[in-house]
Amino acid sequence: MGFSGDSDSNAKAQADAGAMVGANTSAIDGANDDVTTKPAKVVLREIVDAVYEQAWDAKKRGEPVGWSSSKFPAEIAEALGLAVVYPENQAAAVAAKHGGRRLCEYAEALGYSNDICAYARISLAVSDGAPAEERPVPPPDFLLCCNNICNCMTKWYENIARRHDIPLIMIDVPYNNTVDIPASRVAYVSAQFEAAIKKLETLFGRVWDPARFAEVCANANRTASAWLRACGYCAMKPSPLSGFDLFNHMADVVTARCKPETSRALEQLADEYEQAVKEGVSTWRRDETWRIMFEGIPCWPELQALLRPLKEHGANTVAVVYAPAFGFQYGDMDGMIRAYCRAPNSVCIEAGTEWRAALCRENSVDGILVHYNRSCKPWSGYMLEMERRWRKELGIPVVGFDGDQADPRNFAEEQYRTRVEGLVELMRANSVTRENGAPL
Amino acid sequence: MSEKEIKGTIEEVFSYSARHPARLLEEYRAAGQKAVGILPYYAPEELVYAAGMAPLGLWGMEGSVRGAGRYFPAFYCAIARMNLEMALVGVLDGLSAVLAPSICDAMRPFTQNFKSARPDIPMIFLAQPQNRTEEFGVVYMTDELARVREELEAVAGTRITDDAIRDAIAVYNESRAERRRFVRLAASHPSVITPERRSDVLKSAWFMPKPRHTAVLKTLNDAIEALAPENWTGGKVVVSGILADSASLLSVFQDNRLAIVADDVANESRSFRSDMPLPEKDEAPLRILARGFAGQGADSLLHDPDLSRRARHLKGLVEESGAQGVVFVMMQFCDPEELDYPHLKQALDAVGIPNAQIGYDQQMRDFGQARTQLEAFSEMLADRGRRDCSAASSTGR
Numbered sequence: 001m002g003f004s005g006d007s008d009s010n011a012k013a014q015a016d017a018g019a020m021v022g023a024n025t026s027a028i029d030g031a032n033d034d035v036t037t038k039p040a041k042v043v044l045r046e047i048v049d050a051v052y053e054q055a056w057d058a059k060k061r062g063e064p065v066g067w068s069s070s071k072f073p074a075e076i077a078e079a080l081g082l083a084v085v086y087p088e089n090q091a092a093a094v095a096a097k098h099g100g101r102r103l104c105e106y107a108e109a110l111g112y113s114n115d116i117c118a119y120a121r122i123s124l125a126v127s128d129g130a131p132a133e134e135r136p137v138p139p140p141d142f143l144l145c146c147n148n149i150c151n152c153m154t155k156w157y158e159n160i161a162r163r164h165d166i167p168l169i170m171i172d173v174p175y176n177n178t179v180d181i182p183a184s185r186v187a188y189v190s191a192q193f194e195a196a197i198k199k200l201e202t203l204f205g206r207v208w209d210p211a212r213f214a215e216v217c218a219n220a221n222r223t224a225s226a227w228l229r230a231c232g233y234c235a236m237k238p239s240p241l242s243g244f245d246l247f248n249h250m251a252d253v254v255t256a257r258c259k260p261e262t263s264r265a266l267e268q269l270a271d272e273y274e275q276a277v278k279e280g281v282s283t284w285r286r287d288e289t290w291r292i293m294f295e296g297i298p299c300w301p302e303l304q305a306l307l308r309p310l311k312e313h314g315a316n317t318v319a320v321v322y323a324p325a326f327g328f329q330y331g332d333m334d335g336m337i338r339a340y341c342r343a344p345n346s347v348c349i350e351a352g353t354e355w356r357a358a359l360c361r362e363n364s365v366d367g368i369l370v371h372y373n374r375s376c377k378p379w380s381g382y383m384l385e386m387e388r389r390w391r392k393e394l395g396i397p398v399v400g401f402d403g404d405q406a407d408p409r410n411f412a413e414e415q416y417r418t419r420v421e422g423l424v425e426l427m428r429a430n431s432v433t434r435e436n437g438a439p440l
Numbered sequence: 441m442s443e444k445e446i447k448g449t450i451e452e453v454f455s456y457s458a459r460h461p462a463r464l465l466e467e468y469r470a471a472g473q474k475a476v477g478i479l480p481y482y483a484p485e486e487l488v489y490a491a492g493m494a495p496l497g498l499w500g501m502e503g504s505v506r507g508a509g510r511y512f513p514a515f516y517c518a519i520a521r522m523n524l525e526m527a528l529v530g531v532l533d534g535l536s537a538v539l540a541p542s543i544c545d546a547m548r549p550f551t552q553n554f555k556s557a558r559p560d561i562p563m564i565f566l567a568q569p570q571n572r573t574e575e576f577g578v579v580y581m582t583d584e585l586a587r588v589r590e591e592l593e594a595v596a597g598t599r600i601t602d603d604a605i606r607d608a609i610a611v612y613n614e615s616r617a618e619r620r621r622f623v624r625l626a627a628s629h630p631s632v633i634t635p636e637r638r639s640d641v642l643k644s645a646w647f648m649p650k651p652r653h654t655a656v657l658k659t660l661n662d663a664i665e666a667l668a669p670e671n672w673t674g675g676k677v678v679v680s681g682i683l684a685d686s687a688s689l690l691s692v693f694q695d696n697r698l699a700i701v702a703d704d705v706a707n708e709s710r711s712f713r714s715d716m717p718l719p720e721k722d723e724a725p726l727r728i729l730a731r732g733f734a735g736q737g738a739d740s741l742l743h744d745p746d747l748s749r750r751a752r753h754l755k756g757l758v759e760e761s762g763a764q765g766v767v768f769v770m771m772q773f774c775d776p777e778e779l780d781y782p783h784l785k786q787a788l789d790a791v792g793i794p795n796a797q798i799g800y801d802q803q804m805r806d807f808g809q810a811r812t813q814l815e816a817f818s819e820m821l822a823d824r825g826r827r828d829c830s831a832a833s834s835t836g837r
């Protein structure tokens with residue numbers, strides 16, 4: 001079982017940049033068609049490609065195609081057999097292939113401020129007809145918007161709905177200030193699920209089939225469980241994977257979590273990690289002197305720049321919050337609704353801190369690198385406080401850097417490099433202190 | 441009331457209150473009344489009033505960010521950063537609680553930062569529904585309000601009765617009506633009710649006891665109504681945005697002879713343009729408040745299935761007020777407003793309504809750019825006015 005997904009060479013890192021967001025890259029050309037012999041990373045990439053191909057096919061057949069936010073309950077469209085693509089994933093793919101700036105500037109020329117989330121700007125440009133060869137998507141016939149991750153989503157989708165004059169199905173998930181989700185909020189979201197299903201049935205003449213829904217939910221649960229199992233290998237010392245691989249495979253969990261092939265491919269991935277542990281190999285082909293958590297979405301246009309100093313210092317990423325964020329499982333409708341109420345940006349600071357702290361503990365993290373992502377206000381807005389809490393609770397250093405997930409103009413490599421060096425110094429000092437048995 | 445007396449009343453009552461909320465807070469406390477901070481947006485102030493406590497609007501403050509920079513990176517709006525700054529520098533020390541809605545992406549982390557920064561000030565959290573008009577939205581909002589009511593009761597140390605809420609609704613509806621009347625009257629007397637005076641009258645409602653604000657405003661409105669109509673030769677504009685209460689910014693309007701004849705501003709008309717509805721048979725007062733919230737709209741913060749509602753509202757404001765154009769006062773880093781802007785601009789351009797966008801932040805010291813833009817805008821409006829006049833006279837109209 002090959003591990004071609006190393007993050008070692010620059011050329012490889014670039015190929016991975018495409019892979020990370022499931023974009024078609026030449027790396028998969030000539031891949032063996034025999035599923036059993038393909039590495040999981042190739043299978044996973046093809047699954048994402050297939051999501052987009054199916055949407056194009058649907059369009060050609062005259063069927064409706066939806067654009068969906070990443071944490072809209074995918075189970076609904078899947079159960080109704082509706083083709084859906086994911087603008088956030090598209091934006092990430094475009095950004096990883098260096099189209100982010102072009103499309104952000106296109107959106108700015110339409111009057112959108114450069115303060116606005118770069119995913120939104122990219123998608124608004126695409127919705128206006130800007131070419132996005134990096135990851136082309138069919139124009140939308142309907143929109144599935146869930147604001148559990150942000151309200152920017154609401155405004156962004158309103159703009160597209162207005163421009164295309166198409167139906168906008170809006171599921172509103174209010175923000176939570178407590179770890180437990182109040183029952184009245186669950187009831188509110190539940191009623192919206194029902195309304196969304198009815199609306200889609202009416203719009204597209206589909207019939208809701210509870211048996212099909214149960215099947216889809218079972219797939220989603222299986223995917224989540226395989227995802228968690230794969231992510232769990234980060235806890236091994238040394239880790240059989242670079243945590244950046246998980247950013248890579250997140251594309252599948254976003255775009256295809258209800259499909260059985262995704263569950264199978266993630267199970268294969270976990271098996272590969274298992275095997276790698278036995279063989280003592282890893283997709284992180286450097287020393288693992290330091291084990292870090294990378295907090296936030298990576299700067300897609302700058303993956304090489306992000307990895308470079310980490311490689312130089314032997315700092316492997318062994319924790320990313322997307323593991324618990326997308327590894328949600330549920331037993332019934334109520335559980336599913338609660339799961340969708342627990343998106344990274346819809347949980348309170350106590351829950352958000354604990355998600356990450358637990359990961360850091362389980363995965364023996366030495367230090368945390370926080371991406372202050374200019375695009376994502378709900379995310380970056382409480383990170384400074386989380387930093388303090390982590391330092392106190394975990395006794396490990398935390399360092400932040402400024403960047404952006406998709407607009408390269410908001411990232412400065414020099415600052416990043418300096419911050420990584422600072423983190424390494426602090427981790428070193430911390431390990432000496434710990435060895436000497438001094439209090440943290 | 442003469443013109444001079446009108447100005448005097450505004451100065452003594454409204455400007456004083458608008459500019460010294462901290463003194464009002466002291467006065468409330470000295471009189472043994474608890475005060476509760478009302479954060480943006482659409483917090484059910486009526487419940488605070490019904491609890492016998494004094495609501496005080498929190499819309500940030502002008503100044504620099506210091507301590508809040510330890511919570512928010514630089515790319516956050518003033519509402520988030522300056523309100524936190526106020527909490528950190530002690531301006532909010534006398535408050536018994538704050539009521540904190542979370543409807544915007546900046547306010548989500550704000551609530552978390554607030555409770556981290558000031559655990560000693562109880563934060564009453566509120567998560568309003570975006571799908572608010574359907575029955576399930578009204579039911580959910582009513583539930584949220586019931587929790588808010590309980591938490592307020594704990595702060596007040598007293599029960600909030602249904603009757604007290606009904607009474608509060610009546611008091612607030614009366615206040616809203618009087619403020620709407622003031623906005624209309626101000627539009628026809630722009631040299632007496634300058635942009636700054638207009639702002640003070642409206643802003644003070646966030647700090648003064650509502651019955652007193654309404655009573656004085658009623659007298660003031662009657663007096664303005666009795667004045668002879670003005671022959672205003674300057675420009676007339678509608679202002680749209682989150683805040684437009686900076687004295688420096690308003691003086692730029694004034695210097696360029698731009699009268700604000702209507703507004704779509706969050707801490708002005710958006711907060712009083714619609715009343716709480718009349719009760720349906722035996723309706724619980726919390727449900728009235730929930731339906732009142734459901735009836736809000738034409739706001740960047742509120743999702744509306746009718747996607748052209750805000751544009752229509754803005755065009756309607758221009759038409760009704762006789763404004764010649766719209767000035768967007770764009771709060772820096774305000775995603776909701778920034779995401780509405782291109783469409784609104786397009787909608788106004790399409791019907792030939794001149795519009796300009798000026799950037800604003802509470803940390804702003806230099807209004808030079810706003811001055812240049814508003815000078816140009818004002819000249820453009822005057823030119824259009826002259827052209828329209830000569831076109832009208834050449835066609836014999």
Ligand code: SF4
Nearest residue numbers: 117149150152375376
């Ligand atoms: S990056 Fe943040 S602001 Fe942008 S779409 Fe995602 S959650 Fe929303």
Ligand code: SF4
Nearest residue numbers: 517519544546774775
């Ligand atoms: S609406 Fe705009 S100004 Fe208000 S809190 Fe949100 S981002 Fe800030």
